[in-house]
Amino acid sequence: MSITPINRLEPMQFLDQLNAENKTKNTQSDFRSIFSEAVSNVVDSETDLAREQYLFATGQSEDTHSLGIASTKAQISVDLLVTLRNKALESYNELMRINL
Known part of the structure; x- marks a missing residue:
């Protein structure tokens, strides 16, 4: 049984490219x-x-299906917002539980 040595990780080039693209787009x-x-x-x-x-x-x-589609889109967007809020609160509470 042989142990494979741990190799040094090289910097990820794609992360540098993503950072450069984000800086050029001026998006946060x-x-x-x-x-x-x-x-x-x-x-x-x-x-x-x-x-x-x-x-x-x-x-x-003239098309009755557009009301159902709009209703579903509204419900999904509200569900997404509630999920984001819940995850943010869970993360905050988890950070507060960390003992320094």
């Missing part, structure tokens, strides 16, 4: 931007749902 991928994007998705999907409901209620909608 921090939690605040992710959370604000999720909130704006909820607002947009709720607005679309309200518009589809109005069109359906007034008889202006």
Whole structure:
């Protein structure tokens, strides 16, 4: 039985490339931007749902499936936002439990 030696890890080139691409795009991928994007998705999907409901209620909608699609999109975006919030709270609570 032989033991394979541990090799030194070389720096990952693709991480450097990703960092360079992010700097050129001037985009932030921090939690605040992710959370604000999720909130704006909820607002947009709720607005679309309200518009589809109005069109359906007034008889202006020619396709009835668009109301169901808008409703599902709104529900999924709310579920995603709630999941993000729950995971953020779990992470915060876990950090608070760490003994230094």
